[in-house]
Amino acid sequence: MTDTPFKSGFVALVGRPNAGKSTLLNAACGQRIAITSPVAQTTRKRLRAVVNTPTSQIVIVDTPGLHKPKDALGKELNRAALGELSDVDVVAMLVDATKPVGTGDEWVGAHVDKAHAPKILVLTKADIAKPDQMQAQLEAASKLAHFDDVIVTSATEGFNVDAFLALVSEKLPEGPKWFPDDMDSDATEEDLVAEFVREKVLLNCRDEVPHSVAVVCNDIVWKKDGHASVSATIFVEREGQKGIIVGKGGSMVKKIGVAARADIERLLGAKVYLELRVQVRPQWRRDQNEIRRLGYEATE
Numbered sequence: 001m002t003d004t005p006f007k008s009g010f011v012a013l014v015g016r017p018n019a020g021k022s023t024l025l026n027a028a029c030g031q032r033i034a035i036t037s038p039v040a041q042t043t044r045k046r047l048r049a050v051v052n053t054p055t056s057q058i059v060i061v062d063t064p065g066l067h068k069p070k071d072a073l074g075k076e077l078n079r080a081a082l083g084e085l086s087d088v089d090v091v092a093m094l095v096d097a098t099k100p101v102g103t104g105d106e107w108v109g110a111h112v113d114k115a116h117a118p119k120i121l122v123l124t125k126a127d128i129a130k131p132d133q134m135q136a137q138l139e140a141a142s143k144l145a146h147f148d149d150v151i152v153t154s155a156t157e158g159f160n161v162d163a164f165l166a167l168v169s170e171k172l173p174e175g176p177k178w179f180p181d182d183m184d185s186d187a188t189e190e191d192l193v194a195e196f197v198r199e200k201v202l203l204n205c206r207d208e209v210p211h212s213v214a215v216v217c218n219d220i221v222w223k224k225d226g227h228a229s230v231s232a233t234i235f236v237e238r239e240g241q242k243g244i245i246v247g248k249g250g251s252m253v254k255k256i257g258v259a260a261r262a263d264i265e266r267l268l269g270a271k272v273y274l275e276l277r278v279q280v281r282p283q284w285r286r287d288q289n290e291i292r293r294l295g296y297e298a299t300e
């Protein structure tokens with residue numbers, strides 16, 4: 001009897017904004033690492049999550065949605081996502097089964113096709129796609145690149161998430177564990193705090209301030225009684241947006257804080273006092289230095 005060789009390596013999730021990359025990553029890890037929202041371009045930072053199975057270690061790299069860039073931030077996000085394609089062992093291109101394949105997907109597909117790694121086409125949101133929609137989508141999306149495999153998933157229902165991981169494992173090279181067993185992500189606590197707060201802003205102020213929001217976690221201070229005192233700043237581009245986020249008598253920022261605090265308490269495993277500030281930084285998305293300062297640049 002021969003032992004199954006241990007496999008390890010990196011899989012990049014790429015696709016258009018809103019394709020469901022972060023939701024699949026969270027489902028694959030069984031916990032919330034990446035923030036998700038119905039607003040396109042939710043993901044700004046590259047995030048790696050580690051999934052251990054008895055025979056493999058899969059490092060999943062979530063990337064910002066690929067899109068036609070309108071500003072310096074958009075360019076930086078594309079650069080980060082495209083950079084991953086040449087660096088990973090497997091590329092998974094996600095296509096939303098409920099939206100017709102369009103020029104945006106063709107553009108992503110052309111980039112995916114250039115990658116040397118094995119490619120998997122992942123049709124997402126199977127739970128809400130109609131059967132004929134799914135069939136048409138399968139045909140159209142299969143032509144976007146030379147895929148080695150195709151899989152249909154629903155990350156919200158947990159459908160085919162394990163099958164997706166098995167498919168990825170199969171394609172990984174033999175290798176050792178790159179990360180210790182207890183490490184599930186390369187994001188720092190500060191990164192996650194900032195992302196949780198940004199997610200709540202996106203969810204609560206969806207129409208008014210979609211992409212002009214950046215969040216930085218200033219510090220996490222552990223107090224003697226065991227609680228954590230956390231402070232974060234929400235940056236927006238205009239006074240009007242600040243007004244929306246603060247809300248009448250501070251009601252909106254309070255709502256954002258209450259929702260974010262619940263996630264942060266789960267993350268830190270302790271009671272949290274959260275202090276949120278809102279600041280205006282005009283035009284930060286057009287300024288490369290500002291994008292860097294806010295921590296959204298491609299690393300490496």
Ligand SMILES: Nc1nc2c(ncn2[C@@H]2O[C@H](COP(=O)(O)OP(=O)(O)OP(=O)(O)O)[C@@H](O)[C@H]2O)c(=O)[nH]1
Pocket residue numbers: 015016017018019020021022023024035036037038039040041042043044063064065066124125126127128153154155156157
């Ligand atoms: N019904 C359903 N909705 C899903 C599924 N996967 C993702 N969604 C929803 O689609 C929206 C976008 O999902 P995300 O995971 O944030 O998409 P993303 O590709 O990471 O988006 P960007 O960060 O913009 O690149 C969210 O509202 C999700 O809840 C799914 O399997 N079924």
